[in-house]
Amino acid sequence: MTRSNLSNPTTKPRMGSARRKAMSLSQTDLVTINPLDPSRPLPYVIQPAITDLNLVSWAASHRDLITQHLRRVGGILFRNFQIKGTTDFEQFVQTVAGRLLHYSFGSTPRTQVQGQIYTSTEYPASEVIPLHNEMAYTRNWPMKIAFFCVQPAESGGVTPIADSRRIFQRLEPTLRDHLRDQQIMYIRNYGSGLDLSWQQVFQTHDKTDVEAYCQKEGIEWEWQDDCLTTRQVCQAIATHPQTGEAVWFNQAHLFHISNLKPTIREALSLGEVFPRNAYYGNGDEIELAVLDAIRQAYASETIEFTWQAGDVLLLDNMLVAHGRMPFKGDRKMLVGMAEPGS
Numbered sequence: 001m002t003r004s005n006l007s008n009p010t011t012k013p014r015m016g017s018a019r020r021k022a023m024s025l026s027q028t029d030l031v032t033i034n035p036l037d038p039s040r041p042l043p044y045v046i047q048p049a050i051t052d053l054n055l056v057s058w059a060a061s062h063r064d065l066i067t068q069h070l071r072r073v074g075g076i077l078f079r080n081f082q083i084k085g086t087t088d089f090e091q092f093v094q095t096v097a098g099r100l101l102h103y104s105f106g107s108t109p110r111t112q113v114q115g116q117i118y119t120s121t122e123y124p125a126s127e128v129i130p131l132h133n134e135m136a137y138t139r140n141w142p143m144k145i146a147f148f149c150v151q152p153a154e155s156g157g158v159t160p161i162a163d164s165r166r167i168f169q170r171l172e173p174t175l176r177d178h179l180r181d182q183q184i185m186y187i188r189n190y191g192s193g194l195d196l197s198w199q200q201v202f203q204t205h206d207k208t209d210v211e212a213y214c215q216k217e218g219i220e221w222e223w224q225d226d227c228l229t230t231r232q233v234c235q236a237i238a239t240h241p242q243t244g245e246a247v248w249f250n251q252a253h254l255f256h257i258s259n260l261k262p263t264i265r266e267a268l269s270l271g272e273v274f275p276r277n278a279y280y281g282n283g284d285e286i287e288l289a290v291l292d293a294i295r296q297a298y299a300s301e302t303i304e305f306t307w308q309a310g311d312v313l314l315l316d317n318m319l320v321a322h323g324r325m326p327f328k329g330d331r332k333m334l335v336g337m338a339e340p341g342s
Contacts, residue, residue, distance in 0.1 A: 029049055030048060030049055030050060030053060030058065031046050031047060031049055031058070032047050032049055033045070033046050035073075036303075036305055040303065041072075041073045042073050042161065042163055042303055042320065043073065043075035043077045043161065043303070043305075043320075044069050044073050044075070044076045044077070045076075045077045045078075046069075046076055046077070046079070047079050047081075048080055048081055052082050053082060054081065054082045054088075055078055055081035055083045055088065055092055055312065056083070058081065059096050060095050063096055066096050066314070070144075070314065070315075071243055071316065071319075074163055074164075074315065074316045075313065075314065075315045075316070075319075075320045076313070076314045077305070077311060077312070077313050078312040078313075079308060079310075079311050081310070081312070083148070083310055083312065085150075086113060086114045086117055086148075089117065089146070090114060090115055090116075090117050090336060092146070093144070093146045093338055096144070096146075096314065097143075097144035097146075097314075097338035097339045098339055099338060100115060100116035100117070100336050100337065101116060101142050101337045101339075101340060102116055103116070103118055104202075104203060104213075105138060105202065105217070106135075106196070106201060109123075109196060109200070110122060110335070113334060116337070117334050117335070117336050118334070118335050118336075119334065120147065120333035120334070120335050123324070125153075125157075125326060125327050125328065125331070126326050127326065128324070128325060128326060129324040130253060130254050130259065130298070130323050131160060131298045131302065131321040131322065131323040132254050132321055132323065133249050133251075133317055133320075133321050133322075134317050135317075136234075136235075136250050136251050137184075137186045137234060137251040137254075137255060138232070138234060139217065139218065139232070140217070140340060140341070140342045141317060141318075141340075141342070142337035142338060142340065142341065143317055143318060143338070143339035144315070144337065144339045145314075145315050145317045145322070145335065145336070145337050145338075146312060146313065146335070146337075146338075147159060147311075147312070147313040147315075147322075147333055147334070147335055148311075148312050148333065148334040148335075149309055149310065149311040149312075149313075149332075150309070150332040150333065151309060151330055151331060151332040152306070152307040152309055152331065153307075153327035153328060153329050153330070154328050155327065155328045156325055156326050156327035156328055157324070157325060157327030157331045158304045158307065158325045159322055159323065159324055159325075159333075160302045160304050160323045160325060161302075161304075161313075161315065161320050161321065161322050161323075162298055162302050162303060162320065163301055163319065163320060164247035164248050164318065164319055164320060164321055165246070165247055165319060166301045167247075167301050167321070168237065168246050168247055168248040170297040170300060170301065171248065171293060172293070175290060176237065179236035179250075179252075179290075180237045182281045182284075183233050183234060183235060183236050183280075183281035184233065184234055184236050184250045184251075184252045184278055184279070184280070184281060185231060185233045185278065185279040185280065185281050185282075186230075186231070186232050186233075186251075186278055187229065187230070187231050187276065187279070188201075188230045188275070188276045189228075189229050189273045189274065189275055189276070190229075190230075191226055191228060195275035198210060198228040207223065218232065219231070219232045220232065234250065235249060236248075236249070236250045236252065237250075238318060240316075240318050240319060241341065243319070245319075247318050248294075248297070249318060252278040252286060252291070252294065253294045253295050253298070254278075255276045255277060255278035256277060256286060256291055257274050258288060258291055298321070304325075317337075318341065
């Protein structure tokens with residue numbers, strides 16, 4: 001039986017105090033496991049100690065080990081494994097997280113590549129995608145999200161990550177308590193041409209299908225001819241179902257109009273409807289000082305690494321937020337989501 005280096009996998013480390021541990025290799029070991037940065041645990045990097053080790057085959061035999069590490073640190077970077085394109089990536093996600101999820105009620109443009117494997121968010125290369133937990137603007141989300149680097153950018157294009165537990169801890173207790181009580185209201189306006197259309201988001205051209213989905217998910221809706229407005233109040237803070245830890249889990253800072261470029265915000269304020277916005281759950285405006293504090297907490301916990309072709313990054317979507325930095329040149333990333341949470 002092969003074995004992997006694992007020291008006390010069920011012992012929870014003190015956050016921010018992790019140190020690189022020497023992990024001895026014997027001839028029977030297949031991988032090495034270490035933090036990417038000796039000064040912080042996120043992410044762990046798992047690399048093969050032998051050539052041509054297939055990621056899917058190895059993961060199938062070590063699913064429990066992967067789960068233990070993922071719950072502990074929140075993110076694992078698999079590097080230098082053999083992985084043969086989209087099909088292997090799809091099988092890897094299914095192996096470690098079960099059935100892949102359909103990307104419905106999305107907020108960003110993606111292309112479905114194969115099965116439930118999608119391109120990463122198709123925003124212009126010059127734009128920053130702020131750190132966020134996938135679909136934290138809803139009451140249902142994927143617990144696992146994986147990224148596959150098919151082709152890294154010529155420059156830039158990193159996927160920053162941040163520990164949602166540490167973001168929660170960085171925020172003032174009074175702010176956390178207020179947001180926990182108030183929650184977040186997300187308002188989306190479809191039909192202005194400035195964001196995704198309701199047909200893209202709900203993946204239908206039938207208004208009755210949209211209304212049925214909204215009714216099922218507790219979303220208020222309103223039609224004005226062919227334009228749609230939706231409102232939904234969702235969590236600001238969540239508790240991880242396996243670890244029991246509190247995590248900062250919303251997209252208020254991303255949906256709020258202060259996230260728009262000033263020129264766009266000013267133009268829209270002259271009469272156009274904002275494509276999206278975020279408020280306190282009772283409809284009150286979220287103060288800019290609160291949003292500034294939230295963004296600063298994300299910035300303080302940001303971790304970056306340079307992609308290599310063939311890299312696979314597996315995240316616990318509740319424990320770790322992700323984003324995207326601007327880039328130059330061609331960049332191809334694939335994404336798979338699995339394990340429904342709420």
